[in-house]
Amino acid sequence: MAGMSIALNRFGLGARPDDSLDAEPRAWLAQQLERYVAAPRPMAGQPASGTLVAQFAAYREQISQLRKTAQPAAAPSIPSKPAAAMAPLVPQPPIVQTGDDPAEALRKQFGQQSRELYNGAVTARALATIQSPAPFAERLVHFWANHFAVSGDKMEVTNLAGAFEFEAIRPHVMGSFRDMLFAVEHHPAMLLFLDQAVSVGPNSPLAVRAGNRPNVRRNLGLNENLAREIMELHTLGVRTGYSQADVTEFARAMTGWTVAGFGRGPVAKFTGASGRPGDFVFADAMHEPGTRTILGQQWPQAGEAQAAAVLDHLATHPATARHIATKLARHFAGDDPPPKLVARLEANFRKTGGDLPSLYRTLIASPECWAPGTVKFKSPWEWSISAMRAVGTQQLQPNAVPGLMYQLGQPVWKPGSPAGWDDVAGAWAGPDAVLRRVEAAERMAQRTRDQIDPRARAAAMFPEALSPATAQSIARAESNSQGVALLLVAPEFLRR
Amino acid sequence: MMLHRRQLLAAGATALMVSPLGARMAFAAAPTERRFVFLIQRGAADGLGIVAPVGDPAYAGARGDLAGDFASAPKLDGMFALHPAMPNTLGLYRAKQALFVHAVASPYRDRSHFDGQNVLETGGVSAYQLKDGWMNRLLRLLPEGDKAIALAAAVPMALRGSVEVASYAPSSLPEASDDLLARVTAMYEGDKQLHPLWQEAMATRMLTGDLGSDGGKKAADTGTLAAKLLSAPGGARIAMIETGGWDTHSGQRGRLGGQLKGLDAMVAALRAGLGPHWDNTLVVVATEFGRTVKANGTGGTDHGTGSVAMLLGGAVQGGRVQADWPGLGDAALYEGRDLKPTTALDVLIASAVSSHFALAPARTAKALFPAMTTAAGMEGLVRG
Numbered sequence: 001m002a003g004m005s006i007a008l009n010r011f012g013l014g015a016r017p018d019d020s021l022d023a024e025p026r027a028w029l030a031q032q033l034e035r036y037v038a039a040p041r042p043m044a045g046q047p048a049s050g051t052l053v054a055q056f057a058a059y060r061e062q063i064s065q066l067r068k069t070a071q072p073a074a075a076p077s078i079p080s081k082p083a084a085a086m087a088p089l090v091p092q093p094p095i096v097q098t099g100d101d102p103a104e105a106l107r108k109q110f111g112q113q114s115r116e117l118y119n120g121a122v123t124a125r126a127l128a129t130i131q132s133p134a135p136f137a138e139r140l141v142h143f144w145a146n147h148f149a150v151s152g153d154k155m156e157v158t159n160l161a162g163a164f165e166f167e168a169i170r171p172h173v174m175g176s177f178r179d180m181l182f183a184v185e186h187h188p189a190m191l192l193f194l195d196q197a198v199s200v201g202p203n204s205p206l207a208v209r210a211g212n213r214p215n216v217r218r219n220l221g222l223n224e225n226l227a228r229e230i231m232e233l234h235t236l237g238v239r240t241g242y243s244q245a246d247v248t249e250f251a252r253a254m255t256g257w258t259v260a261g262f263g264r265g266p267v268a269k270f271t272g273a274s275g276r277p278g279d280f281v282f283a284d285a286m287h288e289p290g291t292r293t294i295l296g297q298q299w300p301q302a303g304e305a306q307a308a309a310v311l312d313h314l315a316t317h318p319a320t321a322r323h324i325a326t327k328l329a330r331h332f333a334g335d336d337p338p339p340k341l342v343a344r345l346e347a348n349f350r351k352t353g354g355d356l357p358s359l360y361r362t363l364i365a366s367p368e369c370w371a372p373g374t375v376k377f378k379s380p381w382e383w384s385i386s387a388m389r390a391v392g393t394q395q396l397q398p399n400a401v402p403g404l405m406y407q408l409g410q411p412v413w414k415p416g417s418p419a420g421w422d423d424v425a426g427a428w429a430g431p432d433a434v435l436r437r438v439e440a441a442e443r444m445a446q447r448t449r450d451q452i453d454p455r456a457r458a459a460a461m462f463p464e465a466l467s468p469a470t471a472q473s474i475a476r477a478e479s480n481s482q483g484v485a486l487l488l489v490a491p492e493f494l495r496r
Numbered sequence: 497m498m499l500h501r502r503q504l505l506a507a508g509a510t511a512l513m514v515s516p517l518g519a520r521m522a523f524a525a526a527p528t529e530r531r532f533v534f535l536i537q538r539g540a541a542d543g544l545g546i547v548a549p550v551g552d553p554a555y556a557g558a559r560g561d562l563a564g565d566f567a568s569a570p571k572l573d574g575m576f577a578l579h580p581a582m583p584n585t586l587g588l589y590r591a592k593q594a595l596f597v598h599a600v601a602s603p604y605r606d607r608s609h610f611d612g613q614n615v616l617e618t619g620g621v622s623a624y625q626l627k628d629g630w631m632n633r634l635l636r637l638l639p640e641g642d643k644a645i646a647l648a649a650a651v652p653m654a655l656r657g658s659v660e661v662a663s664y665a666p667s668s669l670p671e672a673s674d675d676l677l678a679r680v681t682a683m684y685e686g687d688k689q690l691h692p693l694w695q696e697a698m699a700t701r702m703l704t705g706d707l708g709s710d711g712g713k714k715a716a717d718t719g720t721l722a723a724k725l726l727s728a729p730g731g732a733r734i735a736m737i738e739t740g741g742w743d744t745h746s747g748q749r750g751r752l753g754g755q756l757k758g759l760d761a762m763v764a765a766l767r768a769g770l771g772p773h774w775d776n777t778l779v780v781v782a783t784e785f786g787r788t789v790k791a792n793g794t795g796g797t798d799h800g801t802g803s804v805a806m807l808l809g810g811a812v813q814g815g816r817v818q819a820d821w822p823g824l825g826d827a828a829l830y831e832g833r834d835l836k837p838t839t840a841l842d843v844l845i846a847s848a849v850s851s852h853f854a855l856a857p858a859r860t861a862k863a864l865f866p867a868m869t870t871a872a873g874m875e876g877l878v879r880g
Binding site (some may be wrong): 430482 | 558672675676677680683684685687690693694696697
């Protein structure tokens, strides 16, 4: 693949009909690091996570109230719960009464609202990407959002996944790894997704107090989920020398990191009232007191500073540098990342302490990323976005992209696991997956109504890199739109 | 012309109907109230596994384990039994609204799905000999107001031709058109990753479109939709429904059972949705060819020749199995392996359609199946 074609497709997300490509490929990519906009126009109007958390908390409170009214016998067993803790934190939306089950009606209404919010956020993401003059930078946003994946399969997270990317990832893509890490681990979506918000130190004031009451539900305890994934997925990487004891100790240090306006029962009593809903709060009452031993070091700090100090350490740890270098190299130079490239990125990370634009510039300058031909099989997201860029999509129906991504097997922000989507061909290059792309391509191409000359489009998308076989297939198509469909599923288009 | 479901329903069924572009000769005088549905079973449906000749002395021996489904299957007469997964179809049979015609085949005598389907749909005697479909040519014989719709992503061969026909695909991501698939096949030929993937996708595609995969719900939805399109005032009078998943090379018992359950649900939904129009409806169910009499080594059957066709509907003079039965003894088999065809599918279709629409039989036969050799039509298939 010639240089500009690699810049457009491997680094970027495919050409748009209105792209002007007169720059030198490496310069074009470097300019994008400056041109990147953290909050592009399509994202204006997306609700902030605080609003979403407040809505969810209010909804859950209403459901529980309705349950109590309907079945007094099933009331929660926590005694002497102060009435104040039960008051909703935000004005309640009106309950739509349909039939004789208001809880069901409320559930439906909330479900509908959630779907609309999700569709809106996915569409905003897609539009921003399709329209972006800095597709390399947008690719990096998606890379980091997948590295720090939250999954909207979990109900509390469904509405928050978009806000997570907009608030915790986008502002830091051109900053430092450390700042992005801190933003991510403080965000309500992550704290809720990996259960940090309900993790309570066994010797914290809250647990001790609850333990003195014989009738209290004993569900207050440590949850290691986020602590483990920070080490395994976000920073050090799996099997890099940390132990189970390190995870448990880190989880103890993390106790108290929670979300305002979200806790239930006794947790709410200590945390819910303080801070705006959705804000990160440190709840001292949940924090496990004492010095921790993690990765062979003592961490004597008190309160919130303890986990923050550990996180700072992890952010610049050599294992983290290697982990991030490997993932970036895999994303830009092939499923089996070239060791020399990994080493170069790792050294750069360690030298700068995790300055992200420096890593990106290293990628641009590395010959391994400019290997001729194609080195990656596009994920459904990459393929869909590049297809929509290729046909010059301007507007999207609210459910178009969410629906397409479900059909192609990569529902946005729903990887189902904190590990995110796999970044290797094996995850995407299957018979049915390719057939679905062909089906989607035909439908997309039909909508172009023969307004695109696929021969010219193909030449513009793959300058000096279009294979004769593809060019011939497109040229022989029975119609312009069939030629567009063939372009969208050509071997060069399925890969980058 | 592709229509999306929402447009379709919002506009009302009349809006989607076609503007005839081609020359259309009206042989019948008045617009008809008659409905006709051609339901194609792509992939070669095993006629012996649908309407089984349980009274044939060679049947149990030849079919082995595949006969298991018919141990307690409802008997249709002294010779034949119907697969137990088709209770609604059995009900139609008992109400004399289902006619099974066994040991039928199109003029095609090889065993390629694509060529066989092309012959079945074009009405020729060999593949790619004719460039339009027999259903499209039928439209030219019908009154100007009669329209057709295909329940498929693209207009299938049987409906292609000079009369414009609408198509509508029920799924949100319709199957790509065969022409595009063929071009993609050629484009991936030299790609060592995509070529094998694509070969597998195409092989699997023959087996999917499973009618029974969701307990027949999708199949029933298709039947309901077809009924809606055929019931609308001024709407389509002719429809074609494509079904896949009949290529049962392995694990036939479970898969065919699922397929038939889906087909049965589709027919039931069609009948329910058509309401009073059902009395004026003829549904022809047919496949490109049958399958081997004997099971293969993987619990399935391979490409064969003779199969069964079904005529269903209130307009059908049913309640019987019509067959010039060739027998299943080794000596009676076509090429020593297949059910020998004794009834021509083109004669069956031409006869049923011409009497259904009160068209002149010889002229209809000549228009639909120009190379048809048998002069004698079949009588008594449809109520006059």
